[in-house]
Amino acid sequence: MAGNSDPLTPRAKLAVTAGKAVAAASRAAGRGSGSVIGGRVALKLDPDLLARLAQNLDVVLVSATNGKTTTTRLIAEALRAAGPVVSNALGANMPAGITSALAGGSDAKFGVIEVDEKYLAGVARDTDPKCIALLNLSRDQLDRAAETRMLAENWREGLAGSKAVIVANCDDPLVVWAASSSPNVVWVAAGQMWKDDAWSCPSCGGVMQRPGDDWFCGECGFRRPTPTWALSGDHVLDPHGSAWPIHLQLPGRANKANATSSAAVAAVFGVPPQVALERMYQVQAVAGRYDVVQFQNRDLRLLLAKNPAGWLETFSLIDPPPAPVILSVNARGADGTDTSWLWDVDYTRLTGHPIFVIGDRKLDLAVRLEVANQHFQVCDNLDQAVQMCPPGRIEVIANYTAFQDLRRRVGN
CATH class of the missing domain: 3.90.190.20 (Mur ligase, C-terminal domain)
Structure with a gap:
């Protein structure tokens, strides 16, 4: 594909226009935002549309079982310090919804995209991300989603050899297993309150040892990597050992963890932690959550x-x-x-x-x-x-x- 300023072929432009028209009709009929149906129509007309829309953007993908919508908002807010951002802020996180969101951001420099766990590998292939944030994996939607170990394996295979910088939570053994196939990983100590999906080693099936905040497999030696970023109380510790205060309007320890991962992502794009964290204060509620x-x-x-x-x-x-x-x-x-x-x-x-x-x-x-x-x-x-x-x-x-x-x- 040509890397000119307008990557869209006539067919792609037609697909975008048709998708927007269908979305508008869906909204007018009171059937929600229309982003999913609009994206589906657009992808039918041009199956390569997601890749075309992403090619002029610096893309960040965010995936996890919990916290991805909020973290996507925090990262988008932080990166606005460095340029315009397009994002699927309302959480339509499968390919159709993502395509719809990117189609609305013609002047954007950054694409900050929440991705459903099952679709991460495919969306990463299409969008050639500069950075991928992996926050956690736990059981969810038992009848639809694969068992967590299978999801981790899917991520591991899909991201193997990826050129993206992977920002990964070193406190979740499943995330560490998934990210370890990538050559460029930034480890974040973001914590893990729920441990019931990670008592057996994802590498060999052995029993995981969990002294304090550490973890390791006594059988194969798979262990918690050393983080370069960490959540410490109400502060983010950066790779230089500096502590930056977290000021959020969102409640709870989990959102401080999300802010820590978001600061690590922002740093990949040259936005310093102080600036990133100050901007995150703007986020009051996320799609009605915490309102x-x-x-x-x-x-x-x-x-x-x-x-x-x-x-x-x-x-x-x-x-x-x-x-x-x-x-x-x-x-x-x-x-x-x-x-x-x-x-x-x-x-x-x-x-x-x-x-x-x-x-x-x-x-x-x-x-x-x-x-x-x-x-x-x-x-x-x-x-x-x-x-x-x-x-x-x-x-x-x-x-x-x-x-x-x-x-x-x-x-x-």
Whole structure:
């Protein structure tokens, strides 16, 4: 392909125009943003469109089970210090949604792209990224996604010999295994709260030893690499040993970890940590996550948690007891239809909170809470749950489609 200032062939331009028209029609019909259907149409007309759109951009790919939408936003904000950015900020993270997002960024210098774990290797092939951020891998959507070890293997094979700088979390053994096939890796100590998917060695299957924050396999010697970037309390430690304060409007340790990885990515493009971290303060909420909204004269904080690792991080954010908590779980296509993951979540962490349960699978969740000896009430809908909540800010935790339902109901 020619590297001229306009990489788009007439066919590619037609594909972009058609995709935008279909997306606009979808929006007008009230069927969402239209980015996925628009991208599908565009790729049908020109299967090479994603590669063509990416070729004049410095591309960053972000993949993980948890935190990729937020980290994509933080990186995009940091890189705006160095030039215009195009990004799939609303989380449409498969090839059609990514194509749609890039088609809207004709003047951009950087493409900051969230990628679904299953599609990472293919999108990396198409977009020739300068940098790939790998944050974590844990069980998610059991009926759709491959088992985590298979996903790590898929990443490892797909990224072998990649020219990209891989920014990888050295605290997650599955991520380390996946990244180790690449010649150019920047290791970040971002932490790992959820460890239940990494007790066996991804390299040989041996039992993983985990003294303190370290980990290693006693059988084959696979071990935690030495990081050059690290999260330390409220600071990012850079490769020179300097500590930079993290100021975020987003809550929790997980978002400090996301900011640390984002600072390491920004540095690959020459944006210094101080500048990157200052810019990240602009991010207040990500696609409605962490928003505090007024509903029925109450303050509700909306929190997204899609899988056991995500629920564990979310429990660490919520106000202490007796803050009321509403839990909502669906099992539609986008959530994964298998709810057996609920048994992997430690709901005893909600002891002392008044709990109210809603959503398509409220009875599945009720059984799980009963076994965990939690006091809860099952409600028909959000309105009823809010009316029954005792005073105080209400923490509302929901999985993916349940979260979208809540946002529509509260007008967010």
